[in-house]
Amino acid sequence: MRKSLLLTAFISSPLLAIYGVTPLFSLYIIDFTYFIYTVIALTFIILFFWLINIFLIDFFSNNQQWKRYVSSFTIIILINLFFLYYLKDFRIRQNTESTLLYPMFLVVEINALILIICNLIILKQKKENTELDLQKLQLNYLEAQKQVLIKQLQPHFLFNTLSTLKSLIKQSPSEAEDYSVKLSDFLRYSIKSYSYDVVSLEEELKFTKDYIELQKVRFQNAFSVNIAISKKMLVYKIPVYALQSLVENAIKHNAFTEKNPLHIKIECANLVLKVSNNKLKKRAQENTGTGLINLNKRYQMITGKVIEIEDSKNEFCVSLNLIANENSHN
Numbered sequence: 001m002r003k004s005l006l007l008t009a010f011i012s013s014p015l016l017a018i019y020g021v022t023p024l025f026s027l028y029i030i031d032f033t034y035f036i037y038t039v040i041a042l043t044f045i046i047l048f049f050w051l052i053n054i055f056l057i058d059f060f061s062n063n064q065q066w067k068r069y070v071s072s073f074t075i076i077i078l079i080n081l082f083f084l085y086y087l088k089d090f091r092i093r094q095n096t097e098s099t100l101l102y103p104m105f106l107v108v109e110i111n112a113l114i115l116i117i118c119n120l121i122i123l124k125q126k127k128e129n130t131e132l133d134l135q136k137l138q139l140n141y142l143e144a145q146k147q148v149l150i151k152q153l154q155p156h157f158l159f160n161t162l163s164t165l166k167s168l169i170k171q172s173p174s175e176a177e178d179y180s181v182k183l184s185d186f187l188r189y190s191i192k193s194y195s196y197d198v199v200s201l202e203e204e205l206k207f208t209k210d211y212i213e214l215q216k217v218r219f220q221n222a223f224s225v226n227i228a229i230s231k232k233m234l235v236y237k238i239p240v241y242a243l244q245s246l247v248e249n250a251i252k253h254n255a256f257t258e259k260n261p262l263h264i265k266i267e268c269a270n271l272v273l274k275v276s277n278n279k280l281k282k283r284a285q286e287n288t289g290t291g292l293i294n295l296n297k298r299y300q301m302i303t304g305k306v307i308e309i310e311d312s313k314n315e316f317c318v319s320l321n322l323i324a325n326e327n328s329h330n
Contacts, residue, residue, distance in 0.1 A: 005054050014039070016113060020109075077107065189203075193241070201236050211247065215251060219256075265277070
């Protein structure tokens with residue numbers, strides 16, 4: 001703020017000096033030569049007034065503004081009286097006696113203008129600081145909201161995997177061991193990626209494949225996943241857990257068997273990732289939009305855009321744009 005005040009002081013001082021002296025020149029009280037000298041001298045005086053007011057801003061706190069105003073006018077008036085007393089030969093016009101009226105009025109008016117400009121700069125700085133604080137609070141809020149949303153992504157999955165692991169331990173200890181290794185890798189990625197907003201599509205795809213393998217142990221041949229993503233797309237970013245949660249959404253919200261399997265397709269074209277599945281709705285279906293709502297909120301936080309949902313009679317599809325590396329929020 002001090003830099004802004006000083007810059008304004010240097011710019012406004014000659015302008016205020018011209019403003020103060022112009023009436024004398026317009027009324028032919030002083031000639032042009034004396035007008036120039038007076039403007040130069042008054043510019044330095046006004047700059048000195050600015051420095052006094054800047055010092056008082058630093059000296060008094062925000063809740064002592066009235067003290068700053070009183071001190072400012074008192075100091076300025078005393079300085080003006082000092083100069084008028086010791087410069088007894090001062091004449092507004094060569095043939096007339098100098099009076100205190102116009103110089104005193106001019107000093108008070110210019111100081112009032114300086115105070116108004118100072119207050120405007122202070123208010124502007126306060127507004128900018130408030131906006132910065134609000135932005136920080138908003139970022140902190142979004143970060144906290146993101147963490148809450150991420151925590152809500154997979155509670156059902158963890159419950160089901162632990163139940164499956166318990167069954168495998170009794171039926172097939174060797175399969176249970178493989179299953180626990182895959183589950184360990186899955187959870188390791190979850191912990192590692194917890195602090196990120198976005199990850200590469202390659203990382204998310206590997207994570208999703210681990211999730212699919214875990215689900216295959218539970219559902220066997222009751223569902224299939226077809227992945228069609230080119231290698232050049234793998235370098236782009238995607239919200240963490242986005243792809244896995246879309247696959248989970250398809251599995252969780254459909255009733256499928258080996259005779260009537262679920263088919264999930266993951267494809268990417270023109271930087272748009274699509275996850276679609278055939279619809280095999282459950283007979284008694286509760287409100288199941290929480291996962292997509294959470295994903296959509298996180299996607300909005302990161303990109304400012306929304307995911308696209310196509311819900312036809314026989315197919316459900318979710319699309320979202322991949323994020324270029326320069327737009328990642330790791």
